[in-house]
Amino acid sequence: MNEILHIWDTIVKTNTFNFAVMIALLWWICKKFNIGGILENAKQNVINSIEKSKEEKAAAKEKLEAANELVKNLDSDIASQLNEAGKQGDLLSTDLLHDTENKISRINDNISRVVASxxxxxxxxxxxxxxxxxxxxxxxxxxxxxxxxxxxxxxxxxxxxxxxxxxxx
Missing domain, CATH: 1.20.5 (Single alpha-helices involved in coiled-coils or other helix-helix interfaces)
Structure with missing residues (x-):
C-alpha cells in the first residue's frame, strides 16, 4: 500500500495529472455554465457588429458621395443665383424707375389741370x-x-x- 501511496503521491505531484484535473474541471465548468454557447453568442455579436459597421460605413459613404455631388456644383449654383438675382434686381429697379417717372408725370399733369382750373x-x-x-x-x-x-x-x-x-x- 505504501507503493500505491507513493505512486499516487507521484501522480498528484506531476504536471500531467494536474493538467488533466484542470482540463476536467474546465470541461465540467463549460458544460455547467454553457460557456460554448456564451462564446458562440459573443462571436455572433461581434460578427453582427462588424456587419452593421460595414453597412453603416457603406450608408455613410453613400451620404458622403451624395453630399459631395450636391456640393460639387455649389459654387456655380451660387454664382448663377447671384447673377440671376442681379438681373432681377436690375429689371425691378428699371420697372420701379419707369413706374415712378409715370407717376410723376401723372402728378404733374394733375397739378397742371388743377392749376388751370x-x-x-x-x-x-x-x-x-x-x-x-x-x-x-x-x-x-x-x-x-x-x-x-x-x-x-x-x-x-x-x-x-x-x-x-x-x-x-
Whole structure:
C-alpha cells in the first residue's frame, strides 16, 4: 500500500495529472455554465457588429458621395443665383424707375389741370368782382352826374317815356 501511496503521491505531484484535473474541471465548468454557447453568442455579436459597421460605413459613404455631388456644383449654383438675382434686381429697379417717372408725370399733369382750373375759377371770380365794381362805379358816376346836372334827369325820363310809347304801339 505504501507503493500505491507513493505512486499516487507521484501522480498528484506531476504536471500531467494536474493538467488533466484542470482540463476536467474546465470541461465540467463549460458544460455547467454553457460557456460554448456564451462564446458562440459573443462571436455572433461581434460578427453582427462588424456587419452593421460595414453597412453603416457603406450608408455613410453613400451620404458622403451624395453630399459631395450636391456640393460639387455649389459654387456655380451660387454664382448663377447671384447673377440671376442681379438681373432681377436690375429689371425691378428699371420697372420701379419707369413706374415712378409715370407717376410723376401723372402728378404733374394733375397739378397742371388743377392749376388751370383754379386759374379759370379765380379769373371768373375776378371778372365777376370787376364787373360788379364797374357797375357800382358806373351807377355812382351816373348818380353823381344826375345830381350835378338835374336837367339830364328830366331828359332821360322823357326819353324813357318816348321809348315805352314806341314799344306799346
Amino acid at each position: 383754379e386759374e379759370q375759377t379765380i379769373s371768373s371770380r375776378l371778372t365777376n368782382k370787376t364787373a360788379t365794381a364797374a357797375v357800382k362805379t358806373a351807377e355812382n358816376h351816373i348818380k353823381n352826374i344826375l345830381k350835378n346836372t338835374p336837367e339830364l334827369h328830366d331828359r332821360y325820363i322823357q326819353e324813357s317815356i318816348n321809348e315805352l310809347d314806341r314799344i306799346q304801339v
